[in-house]
Amino acid sequence: MTRHPRRILVLILWCVTWWVAGAQAADANAAKRAAHPPGAVIASAHALATEAGLQAIREGGNAFDAAVAVSATLAVVEPISSGIGGGGFFLLHDGKTGREVMVDARETAPEAATADAYLDKAGGLDHDRSENGPWSAGIPGLPAALVHLSTKYGRLPLRTTLAPAIRIAREGFPVYERLAKGYASRRDVMERYAGTRAVYLADGDPPKVGEIFRQPELAHTLELLADKGFDGFYRGDVAQKLVAGVNAEGGKWTAEEVASYHVKEREPLRFTYGGWKVVTAPPPSSGGIALAQMLQILSGWNLRTMDEAHRVHLVVESMRRAFRDRTIYLGDPDFVNVPVARLMDPNYAAGLRASIHPDKATPSNLFSGKPAPLEDDETTHFAIIDGEGNRVSTTQTVNLLYGSGMVVPGTGVLLNDEMDDFALRPGIPNAFGVMGFEANAPKPGKRMLSSMTPTFLENDDKVIAIGAPGGSRIITEVLLGILGYDDGLTPQQVAALPRFHHQWMPDTISAEAGALSPEVVKQLEAMGHTVNAGEPIWGNLQTVQWDRRTDTLSGGSDPRREGKSDVLLSKDARK
Structure with a gap:
């Protein structure tokens, strides 16, 4: 049985040497x-928001301080x-502990905002009430x-991190084309309200590019x-003006429900796609x-080898x-039982x-081929990585262009119109062409379903933070971005990727002009x-991306708009 002990010993030694060499090589690669x-x-x-965040870093803050500065400046x-009349989701990673959390600052439904309050005389959905003015607004969370x-994650006081936003709000900034065009498209709604007219018609006419x-x-x-922190907005003078302003326009808010608003910390979702860990x-x-469902479905194919x-x-x-599945199952987990485990199960994805x-x-087979309503300007996103390995991916919004269109007098606060994100009439699509059922029906204090997908x-x-605006198209933008990173693209290439979208109903592939070649369109139609x-x-x-092998930072800002990414190299960031 052991005629060749030397050969066996040599083989064992060779295997051990090979294993040790491999381990050393792995250690060397890890060391790099x-x-x-x-x-x-x-x-x-926006460049001013990016600069505000970098200023927070220069002043000794971390990514979370920078997030406050960026978020508030974007709000201006x-x-x-x-x-600040809207809400958002802040996905956070603590570089020291590795802890990850999502701060849920989604707006909540006022007590008076029952589904019946949004029906017209014929029993249909009153879109004007759900999309415009005081009834369309949820209690702000931002x-x-x-x-x-x-207070929980930053190092700098709010007086420091909010200083850029306060200065820009007071001194002003140049109006850009998207801002002026957006106002023109919503002018008939916005000029219904005295508070809005006082801000946007302060010089006698609507905002013009360059002024x-x-x-x-x-x-x-x-x-x-x-x-004053929380009390500076949700109690006292501002809160009183918010309630009085909403009610004066026919809405129904109470001081108690404004004061009772609170953010929630939620455990993020985690799954894998290829060699990526996704949070x-x-x-x-x-x-x-x-996102988990789509990527786990697609994991069964090698997309890189396929024709377009x-x-x-x-x-x-x-x-x-x-x-x-979004339409049928999803809603506020504090009010409905969302089958998260089942929907994210790889075996469920395999069945799909x-x-x-x-x-x-x-x-x-449920709706015609009418194109999905387009939303591109009504939400914003930013991403941050700092020198301590902290990172932030945040999507914040007021919903439609200029939200409800209503600025509350004496506050400068433009209210959201997030109530339209509820299933106000089950089975009837909202402004983005998506619909829902009982799981997303409005109830007092409930948070409306969102498509925001900070990731x-x-x-x-590599370490990457990514996200986007776009209503229901947010989810598919992030999906295409992840697939782009998996293909080896740079952050700027990912931000520039052409986009296409499908949301079950209407049964149509929506694509940007030029995103799909005529030949591909012909094949898809076939x-x-x-x-x-x-x-x-x-x-x-x-x-944004941190490449750990080359120890480089890079960002990608969508070339379709006026955003900006920037890197601040500093030894002080390594603490």
């Missing part, structure tokens, strides 16, 4: 990966997209989130928030679950299935995958898809 980023990188939808310079981030837009009342409200938003976001038409076909079919024909579309990606070599390949651009994706 930097332990901490060489500084900070921020990508946001992007009223078309977000504001101010509470800024206080929470500052300086000032918001002194908003500056004062931000000063109260900086000085993303849990309910009341619908984005994280949908078949790759798009499979991606669309994954979108179709995820949005169908098995229902996909490799060469034929699966008809939705982290990580593998052995498979049974309806394709609208000529839509305007949408979205405003922002993403």
Whole structure:
């Protein structure tokens, strides 16, 4: 049995040597990966917001302080997209402990906002009431989130991190084209309200490109928030004006429900795709679950080897299935039982995958091929990594363009119109063409379902934060961004990727003009898809990356808009 002990011994020694060499090589490769980023990188939808975040870092703050500065500045310079009258989701990673959490600052439904309150005389959905004015607004969450981030995770006082936003609100900033065009499209609604007219018609006419837009009342409200924290917005003078202003326009808010608002810390969702660890938003976001479903469905194919038409076909079919489940199952987890474990189970995804024909579309058979309503400007996103390895991915919004259109007199606060994100009439689509049922019906204090999908990606070599605006299209923008990173693209290439979208109903592939070639469109139509390949651009994706092998930071800011990414290299960031 042992005629050749020397050969066996040599073989054993060779195996041990090979194993040791491999382990040493792995250790050497690991040693090449930097332990901490060489500084900070921020990508946001406006240069002034990016600079405000970098200033917080220069003053000794961390990524969470920078997030407060960026968020508040965006609330000033992007009223078309977000504001302290709205809400958002802040996905956080603590570089020291590795802890991850999502700060849920989603708006909540006032007690009076029952489903019946949004029906017209014929029993249909009153879209004007759900999308415009006081009844369309939920109790804002963004101010509470800024206080929470500052006091629990930051190092700098709110007076420091809010200073840029306060200064810009008081001194003003140049109006850009998107701001002026957005106002023109919503002018008939916004000029219904005295508080809005006082801000946007202060010089006698609507905002024009290049002129300086000032918001002194908003500056004062931000000063109260900086000085008094939570009570500076949710109690006292500002809260009294919010309640009085809403009620004077026919709404029904109470001081008690404003004062009782609070953010919630929620455990993020986690799953893997290929070699990536993905951390993303849990309910009341619908984005994280949908993202997990789509990527786990797609994990059954090697997309890199496919021709473009078949790759798009499979991606669309994954979108179709995820949005169908979004419609039926998802809502505020504090009010309904969301089957998270089942929806994120790889075996469930495998069953959905098995229902996909490799060469034929699966008809939705419920709505016509009407294009999905387009939203690109009503939400904003930013991403941050600092020198300590902390990172933030935040999506914040007021919902539609300029939210409800109503600025509360004496506050400068433009209210959201997030009530439209509830299933106000089950089975009837909202402004984005998506619909819901009982799981997303309004109840007092309940948070409406959202598509916001702030996300982290990580593998052995790279750490990434990514997110986007776009209504229901947020989820598919982030999906395409992740697939782009998996293909080896840079952050800027990911931000520039052409976009296509499917949301189950209507049964149509929506694509930016030029995103799909005529030949690919022809092939998709031959498979049974309806394709609208000529839509305007949408979205405003922002993403940042730390490459641990090269110890470099980089960002990508969507070239479709006026955003900016920037890197601050500093030894002081390594603490």
